[in-house]
Every structure is written in structure tokens, then in C-alpha cells.
Amino acid sequence: MKPDVFLTGAAMTPFARHDDQSMQDLTQSAALGALRDAGVALDEIDAMYAANVYGGMVLGQVLMRDLGITGPALYNVENACASGATAVHLACQALRLGLYETVLVWGVEQLTKLGGGTIPLQRNDYKTDRYARQGMTLPTVYAMRGMRYLHERNEGPELLAQIAVKNRRHGARNPLAQQRKPVTVEEVLSSRPVAEPLTLLQCCPSLVDGAAAVVLTTKPLADGRPKVRILGSAVQSGHIEAGCDNILDAEITARTARLAYEQAGLGPEDVDVVELHDAFTIAELLYYEALGLARPGEAGDLLRRGETQLGGRVPVNPSGGLLAKGHPLGATGVAQMVEIAWQLQERAEGRQVEGARIGLTQCTGGGIAGVDHAASSVHILGV
Amino acid sequence: MKPDVFLTGAAMTPFARHDDQSMQDLTQSAALGALRDAGVALDEIDAMYAANVYGGMVLGQVLMRDLGITGPALYNVENACASGATAVHLACQALRLGLYETVLVWGVEQLTKLGGGTIPLQRNDYKTDRYARQGMTLPTVYAMRGMRYLHERNEGPELLAQIAVKNRRHGARNPLAQQRKPVTVEEVLSSRPVAEPLTLLQCCPSLVDGAAAVVLTTKPLADGRPKVRILGSAVQSGHIEAGCDNILDAEITARTARLAYEQAGLGPEDVDVVELHDAFTIAELLYYEALGLARPGEAGDLLRRGETQLGGRVPVNPSGGLLAKGHPLGATGVAQMVEIAWQLQERAEGRQVEGARIGLTQCTGGGIAGVDHAASSVHILGV
Numbered sequence: 002m003k004p005d006v007f008l009t010g011a012a013m014t015p016f017a018r019h020d021d022q023s024m025q026d027l028t029q030s031a032a033l034g035a036l037r038d039a040g041v042a043l044d045e046i047d048a049m050y051a052a053n054v055y056g057g058m059v060l061g062q063v064l065m066r067d068l069g070i071t072g073p074a075l076y077n078v079e080n081a082c083a084s085g086a087t088a089v090h091l092a093c094q095a096l097r098l099g100l101y102e103t104v105l106v107w108g109v110e111q112l113t114k115l116g117g118g119t120i121p122l123q124r125n126d127y128k129t130d131r132y133a134r135q136g137m138t139l140p141t142v143y144a145m146r147g148m149r150y151l152h153e154r155n156e157g158p159e160l161l162a163q164i165a166v167k168n169r170r171h172g173a174r175n176p177l178a179q180q181r182k183p184v185t186v187e188e189v190l191s192s193r194p195v196a197e198p199l200t201l202l203q204c205c206p207s208l209v210d211g212a213a214a215v216v217l218t219t220k221p222l223a224d225g226r227p228k229v230r231i232l233g234s235a236v237q238s239g240h241i242e243a244g245c246d247n248i249l250d251a252e253i254t255a256r257t258a259r260l261a262y263e264q265a266g267l268g269p270e271d272v273d274v275v276e277l278h279d280a281f282t283i284a285e286l287l288y289y290e291a292l293g294l295a296r297p298g299e300a301g302d303l304l305r306r307g308e309t310q311l312g313g314r315v316p317v318n319p320s321g322g323l324l325a326k327g328h329p330l331g332a333t334g335v336a337q338m339v340e341i342a343w344q345l346q347e348r349a350e351g352r353q354v355e356g357a358r359i360g361l362t363q364c365t366g367g368g369i370a371g372v373d374h375a376a377s378s379v380h381i382l383g384v
Numbered sequence: 385m386k387p388d389v390f391l392t393g394a395a396m397t398p399f400a401r402h403d404d405q406s407m408q409d410l411t412q413s414a415a416l417g418a419l420r421d422a423g424v425a426l427d428e429i430d431a432m433y434a435a436n437v438y439g440g441m442v443l444g445q446v447l448m449r450d451l452g453i454t455g456p457a458l459y460n461v462e463n464a465c466a467s468g469a470t471a472v473h474l475a476c477q478a479l480r481l482g483l484y485e486t487v488l489v490w491g492v493e494q495l496t497k498l499g500g501g502t503i504p505l506q507r508n509d510y511k512t513d514r515y516a517r518q519g520m521t522l523p524t525v526y527a528m529r530g531m532r533y534l535h536e537r538n539e540g541p542e543l544l545a546q547i548a549v550k551n552r553r554h555g556a557r558n559p560l561a562q563q564r565k566p567v568t569v570e571e572v573l574s575s576r577p578v579a580e581p582l583t584l585l586q587c588c589p590s591l592v593d594g595a596a597a598v599v600l601t602t603k604p605l606a607d608g609r610p611k612v613r614i615l616g617s618a619v620q621s622g623h624i625e626a627g628c629d630n631i632l633d634a635e636i637t638a639r640t641a642r643l644a645y646e647q648a649g650l651g652p653e654d655v656d657v658v659e660l661h662d663a664f665t666i667a668e669l670l671y672y673e674a675l676g677l678a679r680p681g682e683a684g685d686l687l688r689r690g691e692t693q694l695g696g697r698v699p700v701n702p703s704g705g706l707l708a709k710g711h712p713l714g715a716t717g718v719a720q721m722v723e724i725a726w727q728l729q730e731r732a733e734g735r736q737v738e739g740a741r742i743g744l745t746q747c748t749g750g751g752i753a754g755v756d757h758a759a760s761s762v763h764i765l766g767v
Contacts, residue, residue: 054441059464059750062621062757075621076470079460081442087459091474098481238445238458367442374445376458
């Protein structure tokens with residue numbers, strides 16, 4: 002009998018430009034916040050999982066040194082945009098095995114000091130990448146998917162813009178989001194072009210810093226709060242899309258979601274709230290279908306009916322998503338967990354999804370030229 | 385009842401300057417070698433664990449793309465010198481949980497293209513490191529330990545040199561080692577000074593490339609070969625030494641070893657062959673005591689009695705160790721497993737430890753300025 006895994010502590014820093022704080026400051030703030038939230042002391046932590054992309058060697062250990070919990074096992078994990086979710090996934094494995102009772106998982110990234118998430122394009126490893134050399138970077142890959150989507154579904158660019166409008170409207174209610182200004186469809190469409198049909202406001206901000214942390218345990222305190230349980234946790238690798246035959250087939254995400262639903266014994270119809278990986282507006286539409294929230298071909302209708310906005314049947318990205326919050330790579334997957342935990346515990350002030358009992362998080366990301374090497378993760382949480 | 389974990393496939397590339405090969409070539413060569421060795425097909429792999437320090441985002445997925453096993457979960461793991469061993473450790477967890485039946489673990493590093501293992505010192509993150517700024521890099525930290533050791537134990541520098549002589553003598557028998565020239569005590573002591581008392585031949589080569597891979601499974605084939613079982617697997621974090629009070633106390637290593645011995649139900653007296661982390665000669669002496677191979681204060685005697693050389697009671701680093709093989713960071717921990725598997729299966733031609741039944745691997749490493757943030761891993765394998 003494998004023990005249940007509970008998420009008992011959740012915290013994150015604002016996602017913002019933090020010129021005055023080091024990666025250590027950000028991490029410690031999130032980590033101590035999660036521990037306090039869980040009512041867990043430093044010396045109760047049996048292991049740590051650290052998610053980060055650009056920080057450097059043994060970063061987790063470096064960041065923890067001043068907290069004085071340098072003894073337990075610490076795993077530095079990287080899986081591009083899915084780094085944070087992968088760290089949570091590995092933690093769940095060890096907890097279910099009974100290897101640890103209580104662990105701390107965090108993600109952190111400080112992209113402003115690097116000049117933003119695309120600066121590594123100038124690094125040698127990407128200069129020699131066959132796809133990056135051809136200009137196949139993530140914005141262009143998603144732009145092609147957007148173009149094809151609009152063509153095949155006979156839609157106009159307003160549909161994409163409506164994703165940005167919805168998520169930025171949500172983000173305006175989240176004091177931790179980087180961009181909290183509501184925008185109109187017209188503003189989205191007239192913002193600076195990035196790669197047709199994607200405009201600037203349809204791309205998540207990557208000039209951002211932040212950290213997020215959760216405490217996971219098989220021995221939750223009886224503190225009277227709703228107990229958030231990890232019901233499903235899946236990680237897969239593969240291609241961002243299935244192949245040239247159909248660049249709209251978010252195969253890796255659908256496959257990962259299937260595994261998570263199976264573990265949870267639940268289906269898409271059971272989900273009350275979702276935090277998904279809207280790095281670009283088109284991604285959210287594709288993931289509606291990959292996650293089973295909409296039937297094939299019906300993502301646009303789901304959005305237009307308002308079902309995925311706050312107050313709708315299954316609000317998607319009530320936090321504002323990556324589009325409003327910003328996307329500090331290593332922190333993102335953990336921050337999604339934080340938001341869902343808050344939603345399930347009715348602590349998402351100003352953006353609460355009423356009566357939410359089941360939440361889902363999803364991250365799918367690849368390298369800078371992420372066409373054919375990606376990681377995907379789906380988690381299902383419930384109270 | 386948790387299933388046993390077996391190591392059924394082991395392979396590595398030569399550790400060398402591989403100008404003509406990419407990281408992908410190296411990885412695929414090791415990975416395919418391990419799969420062939422295990423008699424396992426690509427589509428039988430349920431998950432992959434990739435260890436690397438300097439390669440970049442979703443490196444594991446990038447390196448696997450041409451092999452066509454891009455579907456299963458893939459975890460990119462980093463823990464400095466213990467990266468490869470940490471990947472093995474995480475794989476063992478998932479296998480014991482029953483999450484996967486058969487997994488592939490590999491480590492790879494291509495340091496020659498970076499200009500060697502110390503080049504990152506020029507990177508900004510290390511420029512701002514408080515210890516690196518003071519000159520406290522790994523060679524100087526180990527040099528201080530060496531100096532203190534010689535002082536406290538009333539030994540001369542010949543003792544350190546003898547470690548280099550032994551391991552390089554072993555390495556001369558290993559066609560996969562980078563430096564295969566036997567050396568004398570005089571040659572070691574008269575080689576270029578690095579940080580007193582360490583001379584160049586007492587430091588492991590870091591201008592080296594290489595990959596190593598193992599197949600781990602809970603369902604081994606009945607192929608008639610001795611079945612190598614993972615009996616203990618521990619990872620800890622902490623300080624390379626216990627503190628300023630006693631820089632000779634390899635506390636993190638002793639603590640990690642204790643956990644691994646406990647799991648295996650074995651003690652140091654049961655171990656027949658060891659691959660340990662001799663990044664510098666002094667390290668091997670300290671680890672003799674931390675691993676319990678010698679009683680406190682008796683490491684020098686153990687070495688002088690010849691007990692740790694090939695033909696002795698418990699040969700240490702029959703592969704040549706890091707000193708002769710070279711130290712491609714991510715690959716090192718996996719390569720130690722490869723050597724021990726070959727020893728236990730009596731396949732270590734030219735350097736076989738006769739009748740070896742129990743083997744131990746150990747890695748302890750930190751950042752470039754690794755004084756106070758380190759990762760350690762100990763594995764015990766048996767047939």
C-alpha cells in the first residue's frame with residue numbers, strides 16, 4: 002500500500018524584475034514561506050528537489066547554504082519548462098516509495114540578469130543546433146502552429162488574442178503576476194509583431210525573476226485546512242508536436258495527460274480548475290484539446306462560451322498563466338502547483354474558483370529550438 | 385515487498401579528447417553499448433536518467449533524438465561530480481517503487497570544448513561567489529586538506545604521490561583511461577606544482593570527454609551471467625568537510641556511506657573492490673577512512689601495505705580512477721558503476737579483482753568553489 006502524497010505548504014515570490022535580490026534571496030523567501038505554510042521546521046525536511054535551467058552547478062546546494070539545511074539529499078533537476086513539475090514528480094516517487102516523509106521542492110530562475118529567456122540563443126550550443134540555425138526557435142514554432150490552426154479551423158487572429166485577454170484579465174487579480182494590466186483584443190493584435198500571427202502580448206514575458214516552493218509529505222498535520230492530495234503525476238518526453246504531418250497534434254501533452262488521469266482515476270470532466278502552459282496564446286487552445294477539456298476541433302468554442310474564464314465551468318489559468326505572470330523557467334511548474342493548492346484551499350483571494358475540488362497543472366517545453374526534444378508533465382491535485 | 389534492482393548492461397566510451405565526436409555521438413555510443421550488453425531493445429526502456437553538468441537545457445532529450453526513444457520520461461539530473469551517481473540513485477527509487485521495469489541511465493560531458501573543467505571559473509556566477517573570489521577553488525581546498533593531513537599525520541608528500549602511482553599503474557591496464565602511462569613517485573613529485581602539496585599528476589585530468597551508460601531493471605534476463613544487484617544507494621548533501629574545526633573530516637562522505645551500508649546490510653569489511661572519487665590524491669586517503677576501509681588515522685598504512693592496489697585485499701580504483709581515467713563530470717559516476725559491474729562479472733580484463741563479490745562506488749563533489757555546498761553518493765553492488 003503506497004502512501005498518499007499531500008501538498009501541505011505553498012509559497013512563491015512575486016514574478017517580477019528583482020534587481021535587488023539574488024537567486025538565493027528569492028529561493029529562501031519561497032522555501033521559508035512554504036515551510037511556514039506547512040508548519041514544518043527546517044530539520045523535518047528529509048530531502049530537497051531543486052528545479053532550475055540556467056543557474057549553474059549544484060545550484061540547489063548553493064542556494065540552501067544559508068538556511069542551514071544542507072544535510073539531506075538534494076536533487077538538481079532540469080527539464081526545460083517542465084523542470085519544476087519534474088522536480089515535484091520525482092519527489093512524489095520518493096514519498097510513495099516511503100524513502101522520505103517530508104520534502105521541499107522549489108524552482109527558481111533569474112532571467113533578467115541573463116537578458117531574458119532567449120539570450121541563450123547566442124550561446125554556442127544553440128548556434129550549432131540544426132533547428133535553431135534555421136530559425137526554428139520556440140516563438141517561430143508556435144507561430145507556425147498558430148498560422149496552421151487559424152487556417153484549418155477557419156478562425157481569425159482574434160481567437161488567439163482572446164486567450165491573452167482572458168489570462169491577462171485573470172492576472173490583473175493576482176498581486177504576484179508580473180503584468181497586471183487588462184488588455185483588449187485590439188491592444189493584443191496591435192502590439193509589436195513577434196512571429197505572425199503572434200504579437201508581443203501573445204507571448205509570455207521572459208524578462209522575469211521568481212521562485213516558488215511546495216512542501217510535500219506523507220504525514221500531513223491535522224491543521225483543519227483542506228488536505229491537498231497529489232492524485233496523479235506524470236512526466237513524458239518526446240516531440241512538442243507529433244510531426245510534420247500534423248503540427249497541431251500536441252501528442253506529448255495528450256499522452257502525459259492520459260497517464261495522469263489514469264493514475265487519478267479521473268477524467269477531464271472532473272477537473273474544476275487548470276493551470277496550463279500558455280507560453281504563447283496558441284498553446285492554450287491546443288492544450289484544451291490535448292487535456293480533453295474540449296473535444297477535437299472545439300477549443301475555440303470552449304473559449305468563446307466563456308467556460309475557461311473565471312466564473313466559467315472550468316477556469317483555465319486563474320493566476321494569469323505564463324502570459325500575465327511571466328515565465329521564470331525553473332519556477333513555473335512549481336508556481337502552477339502553488340496556485341492550484343491555493344485554489345483548492347480557497348485561498349486564491351480575488352480570483353477564487355468557487356468550490357474547486359480537482360485541479361490540474363500542465364507544462365510542456367523544449368529547448369530553445371524545441372521542435373523535437375521536449376518534456377511534458379501533468380499533475381492532478383484534489384481535496 | 386520492494387523489487388530488487390539489477391544492473392544488467394554497462395558500457396562507456398574511452399575517456400579521451402574526442403574532437404571528432406559530438407556529445408550526441410558519445411552518448412549514443414555508450415547508451416547503445418549498454419542496451420546491447422543488457423540484451424534490451426530500445427522500446428523496452430520505460431524511462432531515462434541523464435547526468436550532465438555543462439551541456440544545456442533538455443540535453444538528455446536532445447541527445448536521444450536520433451535514437452528514436454523520445455517517448456518515455458526523461459530526467460535531466462545535475463549534482464556536480466555526483467551527477468551520474470545521483471541519476472542512478474533516482475532510477476533505483478523509481479524501479480523499487482515499481483513505476484518502471486527497465487531504465488537507461490547515462491552520464492556525459494565534453495569538457496575539451498569548454499577548455500577544461502576549470503574554465504567556468506571565468507563565468508560570472510563564479511566571479512561573484514564569495515569563496516571563488518578568495519581563491520578557494522577545489523584544487524586549493526584539496527591542497528589545504530593535503531597540507532594539513534601531512535602535518536597532522538607526520539607524513540611526507542611521497543604518501544600522496546603513491547596514490548597517483550597506484551592509480552596510474554591501474555589505469556595503464558585500462559584501455560578506456562585517458563592517461564595510461566605508469567609514473568614513479570619522483571615523476572609525480574617533480575611534475576608541475578598546482579597548489580602545494582598537489583602537483584599536476586596528483587590532479588585528475590579535466591580536459592577530457594566521455595560518456596557512460598547502464599541499464600537497470602527489476603526483470604533481469606536469465607542470460608547465465610552473474611546478476612549484479614544494487615544493494616545500497618544513498619545521496620546526501622552538505623559540506624565537503626565538516627568545517628574549519630577539522631578540514632580532514634570528510635563528514636558528508638562518511639554519512640552517505642553509513643546510509644548505503646545500512647541499506648545493504650553490509651560493512652566496509654565486506655567490500656572487495658572500490659571505485660572512489662580520487663579527483664586529487666589526498667581525497668583517496670581521506671575517503672579510505674570515511675568509507676571505513678581504514679580506521680581513523682590508518683589510511684597511510686592501508687596504502688603502504690598494498691591493500692588497495694590490484695592484488696591487495698580491497699583494490700581501490702582498479703580502473704585507474706579519476707586520476708588516470710580523467711573526469712568528464714556527468715559521466716564519472718556512471719563510469720564507476722560500469723567498472724564495478726565489469727569487476728563483479730569478471731569482465732575487467734587485465735585488471736580483474738579476483739573473486740570480487742561486493743563493490744562500492746563513491747562520488748563527492750561540489751561547485752567550483754565547493755567548500756560548503758556539496759553532493760555525495762555511495763552505491764554498493766553485489767553478485
